Amino acid sequence: MKLSINRPYGSLGQKQLSVEETLLHNANGYFGVRAAFEEGYPEGYATVRGSYLNGVYDIEPMPQAEPLYGLVNEKQTMINVAEVQSIKVYAAGELCSPFTGIRHEGGRTLDMSEGVTRRDLAWEGEHGGKVRMTITRMASFTRLPIFVVAYRIVAEAEEEIAVVTRHDADVWNFSDPNDPRLASTAERHILVDDIRQNGRVSTIITHACRSGIRVVSSVFETPDRVPDEESHHCDAFGADNRFLFTMKQGDVVGFTHIVSFSDSLRSRDPVDASFEAGRKAVADGFPVLLKEQDAYLSKFWENVDVGVEGDDELSSALAFNVYELLQSASRDQYGHLGAKGLSGEGYEGHYFWDTEIYVQPFFTLTMPRLSRNLLSYRYAILPEARKNALLLGHEKGALYPWRTINGKECSGFFLSGTAQYHIDGAIAYAVVQYYQVTGDESFMEEMGLEMLLEIARLWLDLGVYVDGTFRLNCVTGPDEYTCLVDNNYYTNASAKYDLWWAVRYYREMERKGKAQKAKRNTGITEEELSAFSRASDAVYLPYDEKRDITPQDDSFLEKKVWDLDATPKDKFPLLLHYHPLTLYRYQVCKQADAVLAHFLYEPLVGESTRYRTFRYYEKITTHDSSLSKCIFSIVAAKLGLVEEAYAYLGDSAEIDLRDSNKNTKDGIHTANMGGGYLALVFGFGGLRVDAAGIRLAPCLPSAWKGYHFTIRYRDKVLRVTVAKKEVVLSLRESGVLPVSLYDRVVRVTDKPVEVPRC
């Protein structure tokens, strides 16, 4: 498996550079810095030169065109914090850049085994300057505040080399009034409280205008050679540093630019926190940081170890995807995992259900600590979810916000926002799956059970009994091309599942004497628990007998079928070209909805229904959402349509590397990245985890020689290797793990066991 992504400078087109700003960004779950050229671009180049901190937001007014009661009037937005990557190198007075001089060769590499990006530039100027530079950038996984940009400059002529840096708080957020997926108005979100410069160290203290969250960045400039000249200067918005080196041919100068971020969500004294973390990093030195990073990633790849034999490109894409997820996931409850991670400003840094359904299974199966962190964020915002339920007219329960940073709803259009009650289902699903995989009782006791109970309450309050069936009206399912429907199958199936597990785990924890906290915090009663069970049993699941398929909702199948063949290609994605009311009137899906339900809640219908449903929705799904194809791949694989599953995966795993959706510039598609992993592990691998344990049923498309993945189940690490003829299972350490393989139980130990592939 190739653990690097190479991007030569090439033609240096606007589109390429915008996409690379995203693809090569450095992040560690706490902060993300987009991969702008340190020295900037020629005038006219659009760049989003952003740095973001997970969970750090500002508040923006969001007036409604018609201000109905309860509609959201302000939103949070992830802010662009002080600029820390501005470094210019001048040789013989001329800026070294791929855009200047008479020779400029090189490119950039993301090295996922070392956890750094590297940039090479062999440059010759018009006035005699000649240098080779390597710029190494790193967001430290072991020291979350620390970002490093390290220059190694080799003089290839006798010349003066100047290094000029700027630490700058004069920054704005990006906007595009024509794209509903981005902020529509440009805003300056941070205000400067103080700028301190003490020689080679500068600290910028800011706060977000309306949220008041304080953000501090300290920058430590550490050249490894005594400069011939050195100057420092600060102004109202930032600090400038200049170092001049008189070099002989062959001389080398190393210049390490260490940044340390901090914020008032996480630190009582962010100024001190930022300075101390930076000071320590400087004291330990970059080589130590590099070593730590390397060790961290060795362990990561050992735990993840996913690949496809016979398809290096796909292997590489899978590796890239999981690496990006590692960069995106918050390490604490103050942040979560945004739709774009920390790589760009698309969807304004908001967290959606995507995380729980598409991304979280990856962490649950490989890095349960990170998975727990993500759930701890949901637990932290449970009070807001309770308030939201009240606002929506529910007497009890919690309704999670459709999109948020701090827990308050940020959806401006409630039909394809707040009405998507299934986000509660996604969170409950993640809780149940996490517990089933890890058996982490302390999590269930501390947080999980309470969330499950509040979500079950919400479903109970939402539903209504009609002729003995429990029905859910006026919700929107995952497919946003059909809004505000009755009995969306996906939502109803979620409710059935959540109500059932809430009772089951409450009983289990009660038996273990670990239900007290949840009981105390919720005041749950026996009557409610009985009502949960009764409702779960009675949940109405729409079924179309004639076609033997799952209707998306009560009226979906009555609508006209959208003629996708007759729709011009430039009219996709449909949401950018058709009025919502037009889309709502037709059978046309943005993404998997009933099909997703058949993945997550597979046992609810038989295989023939799943097959016919898959075929039915395949014809009317545009996959305008990047969350769609991976699910079709999984369900196809499970239905034995292995080659079709392969085709769906091929398309979906490389959305960002190929910029297939044409908006990678705004950030990576984290959910899609998780989806690629799911497709391999749950689709081809046939993995299912439930209370009974692990089931596997691997299949193999003809284009591959094999594939492998590693998952962690109850502290045992299981390696699954699939080849043309056999499946090999083994544990990394000693012990025994019973696994159901092709519906027969295999007792897996650290000695590989080989079973013929079905």
Added chain:
Amino acid sequence: MKLSINRPYGSLGQKQLSVEETLLHNANGYFGVRAAFEEGYPEGYATVRGSYLNGVYDIEPMPQAEPLYGLVNEKQTMINVAEVQSIKVYAAGELCSPFTGIRHEGGRTLDMSEGVTRRDLAWEGEHGGKVRMTITRMASFTRLPIFVVAYRIVAEAEEEIAVVTRHDADVWNFSDPNDPRLASTAERHILVDDIRQNGRVSTIITHACRSGIRVVSSVFETPDRVPDEESHHCDAFGADNRFLFTMKQGDVVGFTHIVSFSDSLRSRDPVDASFEAGRKAVADGFPVLLKEQDAYLSKFWENVDVGVEGDDELSSALAFNVYELLQSASRDQYGHLGAKGLSGEGYEGHYFWDTEIYVQPFFTLTMPRLSRNLLSYRYAILPEARKNALLLGHEKGALYPWRTINGKECSGFFLSGTAQYHIDGAIAYAVVQYYQVTGDESFMEEMGLEMLLEIARLWLDLGVYVDGTFRLNCVTGPDEYTCLVDNNYYTNASAKYDLWWAVRYYREMERKGKAQKAKRNTGITEEELSAFSRASDAVYLPYDEKRDITPQDDSFLEKKVWDLDATPKDKFPLLLHYHPLTLYRYQVCKQADAVLAHFLYEPLVGESTRYRTFRYYEKITTHDSSLSKCIFSIVAAKLGLVEEAYAYLGDSAEIDLRDSNKNTKDGIHTANMGGGYLALVFGFGGLRVDAAGIRLAPCLPSAWKGYHFTIRYRDKVLRVTVAKKEVVLSLRESGVLPVSLYDRVVRVTDKPVEVPRC
């Protein structure tokens, strides 16, 4: 019948004055001037000192919180034009006002037989001033540009009387950020182009900032006594005039302030138009204008003549209501009839479906010319309605905007706006009813047929055949507490009706050789006409067999029933206290929906269904809309629930006079006013008009001695008098009109025919 409304000064509370600004406003269908005290109020009093021209609007941006494709981003808003009612009288240097001096008696009267408002003030100041004044205000029905404020001032001491006027373009529109029924941001909409002052005549030439529509007002000051001093002055925003009269005790001065409005929608040279109309009014003199007004209103009351014997208050309210409608209805195709008429800024002057369903029948039955004018506005905006249909994804047809001034959609929230496709049904209904009542073939040839065909096309494109039935998905019916549903009974019934009449009238006009224009403009084909007929026959009309009622839509009866008894009184209207998603989930109605369908499309279901439906919805309807109770009254009367019908009417006819909805300050409720008339004529009178002619089935609540009304049918004026024991019918002129009375045909002539009341 009392044709006046008296309002003594009383306590002069803020609430009272705000309501009176609306109730006593002067309008004539072209302009409206709110009844502010000419001299103003003490500081702190809120006043909306507005003047409005029908159809004259500005454009305002209306950004969407999430800018989805096709959503409306700007709206029109009726503008407050230059202030023309500012007149101050000083006696002995002190402002004469009910708020000043040591004595101030009097009040205001709306005299609906003369068509003026009068204000009396007997005043004694602190410095020896003592006057009696009568102020007569008139919006001329015979000279649409002309507004007059005429003072008659009697000096009751020897004193100096100064009259100071200001004609002022420094005006703003009113706003309330907390009420969705009003504009949420204050705006100055008119910009001054020129101010001309020539002695006693001032002209202000302005244009609306974004629409560019020009508005001109000319003011002519005409004292009937030579002033002792006179001065004129103008500034950047307006013109001031001052007249000083040295008076002996008993001296009288008359001061007539004549205003003439004009605009560039209606005049190529509005400056000239305004000046000329004003000049002519001055030349003819106020007494002539008064005489014209009196003659106009004599004829009006003769044509309308509606009243209840034994309930003077109700009679008076009915008279007030129809008078207000007369003040509100546009006399040309540039304007229509706003939800608040020309009396205030509620709903920003927009025109809704209310006009066609609640108000237009009054005009159709009494003043068909005005009814035709209203329809000519709908014809004028047909091109915009065609564009709107395209935007909403329909290949053909016209979809009228939910709220508009210039024909472009102004609804910011499409669920309870654009999705209310039934506005097309309302317009088609008005066309059909107008034609059935008047037999006006030239209207049908010029305009009506084309509208019917385009509306039929819209229904055909919207619907879909399922198992042989024609169904309409994803619409909102009249009840906005339930949005975006399938097969809203009301909408489906409209579609059935419209499709049927479109074909029938096309055939009729074709036979008469009068279908060419419609055919040419629409390109209608035989295939389409057949499709209309087939669809009309196949329209699915939901029916709940078990309860024998009409479900509001496919899923309405499955929802929970809202507990209205348990809802605190201060939570009404619900829309101001509950999130839309909460309301949507429940069986709770803002207003008549299925019940309205049973009035308009009565023959579609039998009486038992209508009865049970009435009883069912009665329990879950809040009447939060002022359009609701009158419909319940009508349907109750028709079902023989006469006393209940009476109770509903009693509540509904006096909404504004009693300020029952607490927002009369923002303008009259025109639809409700029409509804009161409908309740008497269609409810108690049992009037129905269809292609076969007129049917009547009068009933009488026990509280009344009788009632009467007059309607015009095919140029015959029929007077209907209902008493305890008998019904008397007669024609005003000679001729014969067959009328079906209690299902038996009576040949009515100018000799009254008396029939026992059933």
